Amino acid sequence: MFIEQGINKNNDFWKYILGSIIIIGVATLGQIPLTLVFLNESLKTNKIPTNTNEALQSLDSNLSLFLMMLSFVFGFIGLILVVKYFHKQSLLEITTSRKKVDWSRVFFSFTLWTIFTIISTIVINYMNPGSLIWNFKPVPFALLFIIATVLIPIQTSTEEYVFRGYLMQGFANLSLNKWFPLLMTSLIFGSMHVLNPEVDKIGYWVLVYYIGTGLFLGILTLMDEGLELALGFHAANNLITALLVTSDWTAIQTNSLFKDTTSPGGMWEIFIPVFIIFPSLLFIFNKKYQWTNWKEKLTGKISI
Template sequence: MSDFISNIPFLNNAKSGKNSIWRYLITMFLSLFVASLVAGVLLGALIVIWAIFNQTALHQNFDMGIIYQLLQNPIFLIFLVGLSFSLSFFFLGLSLKVLHKKKFISVINTGNKVRWSRIGKGAIYWFVILAALDLISYIIDPGSFKISFNLQNNFWILALLALIAFPIQASFEEVFFRGYLMQGISLVFKKPWVVLLVTSLIFSLLHWWNGSTIVLSLSIVSGTFIIGLMLGIIALADNGIEMAIGVHIINNIYVSVIHSSPDGGLGNLPSLVVSPSDPYAAPLFLILAAVVLIYLLFRNRKEDVLRIFKG
């Protein structure tokens, strides 16, 4: 284990416990691959059982088309997200305790308890920024916005599932990328800004398959890279991931429940507002939003942000 002391106390948490590279590899394999595999197997078995009983009750022959339609349903995909990331959380927590001999709180902050108010602060600030940008976009081009809210559609099911699934997903991704992985990489790369870049790049590349076209995939990757940088800066400057968790949770809920795009990663959702995505303008809007958020959160703590790039 390295004796190097980082100027970011949160990164120094990496020095606790056991940090052999094989422990990181097994943890990543369990948290990312095995969790998704187990979730897929469980859901697959449940779907087949449901389809068989459903067809039997209707006295019809088994139709694979029913299963295919279910798998294409965006609301079902959100349910899958919740299940898969719940298992990811379980395997990550198990690995931290058994393999790394670390306390779970060590990948959240430098204290002894979760700072819940910071989660709320990050969520509120990011919601206001997203809503303001949407308002500006609507003023510029009102024709691109379509109000799709309808009491007869699946909006309430979407909202309920999103409020359950996305806090789990976003919290896991922050604990894993901005907590566990960022600390682990800091044992190799000593400069905080390098750690920030590497983790943001990994985070963004894993979102490549969310786009329906190459142009959209490139836009999504660049957008998630910007978001990764923003969340990483927040975590490093605040010595904890709580505000980043709040931002990430409200971001995922906003782009699924409030304002979605039919060509996004989850397809056609019964959101409040729907508009086509602009793969060229989206990254620029994200840069603006990220700068505004970081300024608002750290306008009286500029040195906490600057130290990330001084190490």
């Protein structure tokens, strides 16, 4: 069982707190180049950005994306070191309960969400003509494609390993049940997005979407006994969006194929994914992988 793989009397919860601090510290080292570039740009223009959005717009979008992703590369390295040397676990143990990573699950989840993202983008543009404008520039897009396909999967995988792998097992050590790790990792995952530019545009209601996404990914992980489906979904969500559509008010702005000229659509953009789309995806995954014992896997107690 996936979540039980981290249960160990030597894995006290304080180790996960300290381990998280170490991971954040290592990831922060990866932010040094971005900080230096921001400072240099501020000195050149004699203008200090007042928020994250202004700071990102002050740089070339490919450069800012590359620099932003560096911290996740460092963070993933920090995670590997903490898991191996601090918790005496292998990376596989916080990845899946299977004997090896099931890449077919990763690719199925990635493909499913990629298809949905592309179709929904076409439908939204059809229903609201002119909302998307052609933004394709060959050289910038080629650079974006290289940067995004290499670094965004590292970014999304780092988040999945930290929240649905490392911390999920960590909270299981603390609570010895499954509902508490699911709830806590979802709340923390959602709160980590509180500084995103979307919050300024939509308001704190957008955190319902992020917490709901964390809950959805957590359910995927617990029901499927591994991170594979969550890894595929998260990678597709961030990568395809970065390549397909950008806007002036999102956290990641790119040289994508299209640019969204509209303002955030409102509450329906939050509630439809959380309460309609994500449950529909769970239905699809449930049918494909024949999940059983939902109550036990999501809320059951853990025996040492």
